[in-house]
Amino acid sequence: MTEAPAVETTQLIVETTQLTKQFDDQNAVAAVNLQISPGEIYGLIGPNGAGKTTLIRMLATIDEPTAGEIHIGGQRLIRDQANPSIKQQIGFLPDDFPLYDDLTVWDYLDYFARLYYLKEPTLTQRIQEVIELVSLEDKQRSPIRQLSRGMKQRLSLARTVIHRPTLLLLDEPVSGLDPIARIQYRQTIKALQRQGMTILISSHILSDLEDFCTAIGIMEQGRLVESSQLRALYGRDSQRRIITASLGEAAALQTAVQAFDGVQVCEVLPDQKIGFAFAGTDVELAEVLRSLIQSGHAITEFHQTQETLEDIFIKLGYQKTA
Numbered sequence: 001m002t003e004a005p006a007v008e009t010t011q012l013i014v015e016t017t018q019l020t021k022q023f024d025d026q027n028a029v030a031a032v033n034l035q036i037s038p039g040e041i042y043g044l045i046g047p048n049g050a051g052k053t054t055l056i057r058m059l060a061t062i063d064e065p066t067a068g069e070i071h072i073g074g075q076r077l078i079r080d081q082a083n084p085s086i087k088q089q090i091g092f093l094p095d096d097f098p099l100y101d102d103l104t105v106w107d108y109l110d111y112f113a114r115l116y117y118l119k120e121p122t123l124t125q126r127i128q129e130v131i132e133l134v135s136l137e138d139k140q141r142s143p144i145r146q147l148s149r150g151m152k153q154r155l156s157l158a159r160t161v162i163h164r165p166t167l168l169l170l171d172e173p174v175s176g177l178d179p180i181a182r183i184q185y186r187q188t189i190k191a192l193q194r195q196g197m198t199i200l201i202s203s204h205i206l207s208d209l210e211d212f213c214t215a216i217g218i219m220e221q222g223r224l225v226e227s228s229q230l231r232a233l234y235g236r237d238s239q240r241r242i243i244t245a246s247l248g249e250a251a252a253l254q255t256a257v258q259a260f261d262g263v264q265v266c267e268v269l270p271d272q273k274i275g276f277a278f279a280g281t282d283v284e285l286a287e288v289l290r291s292l293i294q295s296g297h298a299i300t301e302f303h304q305t306q307e308t309l310e311d312i313f314i315k316l317g318y319q320k321t322a
């Protein structure tokens with residue numbers, strides 16, 4: 001008898017069912033069904049008080065749910081128990097991570113590596129790896145108090161991944177960082193994903209999230225009101241937007257553009273360019289440009305822009321988070 005071929009199933013890394021956390025008489029997290037697949041970078045957004053930190057803390061096994069279930073890597077989190085094999089899979093970076101100012105970068109990482117029972121020769125090798133990952137090679141013998149805020153954030157991240165977790169939970173890791181430091185941080189997150197980690201990250205900085213997230217969840221008043229692949233979100237709700245300009249009066253160009261079928265919102269932008277949403281095909285768009293030129297408009301610019309994540313959220317009617 002031949003055996004049936006094994007059906008390959010993708011095990012979710014995070015799965016919650018009706019997950020709820022109540023504080024006093026308020027549901028900080030209300031019946032959340034969250035699913036995160038392996039290799040995702042899942043961005044969690046929502047206004048202050050929406051429940052993001054509370055949700056992440058429950059996934060990190062720091063806080064107990066009031067109701068509902070959590071599965072991490074297919075294993076169910078058992079209430080009131082230590083859940084060591086689940087904890088081993090998780091790296092959690094809270095928004096207010098304390099550092100020990102007097103320790104050097106190396107000694108700090110060494111301390112945490114030993115808490116995870118790392119032993120030589122793996123211990124030294126792993127510390128070197130994470131120091132390289134967060135580009136702190138020059139500072140490895142410096143006391144933590146001498147690091148900049150950005151360096152301290154990167155050190156916290158190094159500590160969080162020292163035991164090679166499969167799931168990384170990052171609660172607003174880039175808050176307070178300058179743009180250069182955020183770029184560096186984004187590169188590190190992408191490197192961790194390439195190494196096979198699944199990442200859940202909360203942030204108010206949507207431009208960062210759209211750079212590296214593969215999926216987005218939106219929380220409002222404890223509920224997960226949206227959860228989808230970033231590409232699907234763009235495909236579903238994004239509209240093509242065209243920017244054009246001419247040597248003539250912006251108002252004259254606006255009037256001409258508005259006359260075409262498929263032009264939906266046409267406005268004069270602060271720099272005297274014209275911006276409009278277009279619902280037609282590429283052929284119809286090419287016709288708009290040809291007709292404008294034929295009717296004497298000296299067009300200097302005509303190109304398409306992608307709506308940002310923030311544009312999409314505002315259009316979906318969610319509260320602006322940034």
Ligand SMILES: Nc1ncnc2c1ncn2[C@@H]1O[C@H](COP(=O)(O)OP(=O)(O)OP(=O)(O)O)[C@@H](O)[C@H]1O
Nearest residue numbers: 023024027028046047048049050051052053054055
């Ligand atoms: N320990 C607590 N005791 C009582 N209420 C709490 C506690 N922790 C959180 N809350 C409440 O739960 C709700 C959700 O808070 P939470 O910190 O999870 O939101 P958040 O989305 O992370 O907000 P932010 O973007 O400001 O970090 C808020 O109304 C908050 O006041």
